[in-house]
Amino acid sequence: xAPEMFDPLALSYGKEVDIWALGSMAYEIATGLPPNAAQGIxxxxxxxxxxxxxxRLEGGDYTxxxxxxxxxxxxxxxxxxxTIDQIQRHTYIQNTQSNYPTSTLSHLVRAFxxxxxxxxxxxxxxxxxxxxxxxxxSTSQDDNEWKFSTTSAFD
Numbered sequence: 001x002a003p004e005m006f007d008p009l010a011l012s013y014g015k016e017v018d019i020w021a022l023g024s025m026a027y028e029i030a031t032g033l034p035p036n037a038a039q040g041i042x043x044x045x046x047x048x049x050x051x052x053x054x055x056r057l058e059g060g061d062y063t064x065x066x067x068x069x070x071x072x073x074x075x076x077x078x079x080x081x082x083t084i085d086q087i088q089r090h091t092y093i094q095n096t097q098s099n100y101p102t103s104t105l106s107h108l109v110r111a112f113x114x115x116x117x118x119x120x121x122x123x124x125x126x127x128x129x130x131x132x133x134x135x136x137x138s139t140s141q142d143d144n145e146w147k148f149s150t151t152s153a154f155d
Contacts, residue, residue: 030062
């Protein structure tokens with residue numbers, strides 16, 4: 001949550017909170033944890049903690065552009081947070097086509113479709129019919145297929 005959301009006297013939820021959330025999401029995608037999760041701060045103390053500890057990407061293999069983008073969004077003072085238009089002009093976002101062309105992704109999608117059309121099938125260990133699940137009742141599966149017993153009867 002944005003720091004101002006912990007203030008009972010805060011005026012209202014605004015676009016600035018969404019910008020903080022975008023920065024938090026980018027932080028979590030990069031690190032695997034939400035900002036400040038590693039510090040073990042409980043929810044009731046997080047607001048006070050954020051007043052003096054604005055999350056930043058530190059250590060690890062983060063590019064300067066990603067570090068800058070996260071810091072840009074996670075501005076402590078709501079009035080200083082960028083607008084969505086400013087975020088779209090941030091160097092980490094704007095003009096990325098030359099460094100990250102979508103043609104590579106388009107090629108992968110076409111290759112997947114070709115593979116799929118020629119009989120390729122995505123299987124899931126957890127859901128019949130793949131990741132999207134199955135319309136069939138999962139109880140129709142053979143109950144004896146998986147055995148995890150360590151008794152001699154199993155052998």
